[in-house]
Amino acid sequence: xxxxxxxxxxxxxxxxxxxxxxxxxxxxxxxxxxxxxxxxxxxxxxxxxxxxxxxxxxxxxxxxxxxxxxxxxxxxxxxxxxxxxxxxxxxxxxxxxxxxxxxxxxxxxxxxxxxxxxxxxxxxxxxxxxxxxxxxxxxxxxxxxxx
Numbered sequence: 479x480x481x482x483x484x485x486x487x488x489x490x491x492x493x494x495x496x497x498x499x500x501x502x503x504x505x506x507x508x509x510x511x512x513x514x515x516x517x518x519x520x521x522x523x524x525x526x527x528x529x530x531x532x533x534x535x536x537x538x539x540x541x542x543x544x545x546x547x548x549x550x551x552x553x554x555x556x557x558x559x560x561x562x563x564x565x566x567x568x569x570x571x572x573x574x575x576x577x578x579x580x581x582x583x584x585x586x587x588x589x590x591x592x593x594x595x596x597x598x599x600x601x602x603x604x605x606x607x608x609x610x611x612x613x614x615x616x617x618x619x620x621x622x623x624x625x
Contacts, residue, residue, distance in 0.1 A: 532586030
């Protein structure tokens with residue numbers, strides 16, 4: 479898929495789509511977030527990742543949907559709303575759902591084409607990101623399967 483591109487590929491177990499970046503939160507805010515998100519109810523849905531993109535500033539190659547599907551937009555909107563009382567400050571930029579495939583990519587491949595693949599969205603997780611010289615590690619703190 480990205481043969482010949484220099485960079486650091488994200489391993490399959492670390493692939494994710496961020497709905498809300500929280501930054502550092504204390505135990506009280508985490509408990510508030512967990513309670514707020516637990517009160518939401520969603521149905522599973524399929525997400526089609528059908529396009530590649532490259533952001534030169536963070537040196538990231540990503541995959542995302544052509545258009546944000548309504549269930550994903552609704553999920554993002556509702557989570558963002560219910561966690562605001564917990565201290566979350568929403569992004570001012572529009573929601574741009576994507577899955578990072580490669581970091582530290584020095585350039586975009588000449589051709590970025592992707593055969594669509596589907597990701598069954600069956601829940602959300604609160605995840606802690608831990609950086610080290612070996613790379614990033616994600617630690618799930620709480621999971622909410624859809625009903």
